[in-house]
Amino acid sequence: xxxxxxxxxxxxxxxxxxxxxxxxxxxxxxxxxxxxxxxxxxxxxxxxxxxxxxxxxxxxxxxxxxxxxxxxxxxxxxxxxxxxxxxxxxxxxxxxxxxxxxxxxxxxxxxxxxxxxxxxxxxxxxxxxxxxxxxxxxxxxxxxxxxx
Numbered sequence: 001x002x003x004x005x006x007x008x009x010x011x012x013x014x015x016x017x018x019x020x021x022x023x024x025x026x027x028x029x030x031x032x033x034x035x036x037x038x039x040x041x042x043x044x045x046x047x048x049x050x051x052x053x054x055x056x057x058x059x060x061x062x063x064x065x066x067x068x069x070x071x072x073x074x075x076x077x078x079x080x081x082x083x084x085x086x087x088x089x090x091x092x093x094x095x096x097x098x099x100x101x102x103x104x105x106x107x108x109x110x111x112x113x114x115x116x117x118x119x120x121x122x123x124x125x126x127x128x129x130x131x132x133x134x135x136x137x138x139x140x141x142x143x144x145x146x147x148x
Contacts, residue, residue: 055089055091056088056089056090056091057083057088057089057090057091057126057127058091058093058121058124058125058126058127059079059090059091059092059093059121059126059127059128059129060093060094060095060117060118060120060121060126060127060128060129061076061092061093061094061095061128061129061130062094062095062096062098062114062117062118062128062129062130062131062133063094063131064098064099064130064131064132064133065097065098065099065100065101065131065132065133065134066132066133066134067131067132068099068130068131068132068133069131071131071132072129072130072131075129076092076129079129091126093117093121093126095113095114095117095118096111096113096114096117097111097114098110098111098114098130098131098133098137099132099133099134099135099137100133100134100135101133102114102133102135102137103134103135109133109134109135109136109137109140110135110136110137110140110141110144114137115141115144118141118144118145119145122145128141
């Protein structure tokens with residue numbers, strides 16, 4: 001049985017790209033806008049505000065556990081490459097244990113010091129890059145900071 005044809009706008013929205021007004025995701029465009037095969041991720045990065053370029057972008061890093069630290073290292077390599085291409089400094093700060101490693105240490109998958117670390121990063125206009133971890137830390141983190 002053949003699957004029904006998917007609406008292009010729905011396909012674009014579910015592909016992970018950001019849909020444009022015409023419904024085609026940016027990640028699906030070529031540089032000239034005609035062919036998805038030629039798109040480069042660094043070309044999708046928009047103009048950099050002067051303050052960000054000058055002061056850098058703050059990223060709080062929670063490496064996590066298991067495969068988390070390895071994935072976070074790869075994500076940081078990509079972020080450094082993108083930032084370097086755009087002339088932006090990355091200001092990285094590293095937080096404490098999350099997930100089962102934190103549970104073993106203090107009984108909570110999202111300890112208070114990590115909540116405080118994240119709150120401080122967010123208060124200074126930064127973002128959090130979080131690796132994998134067990135327990136409920138991701139649910140607690142999302143709920144605590146209304147990240148839905």
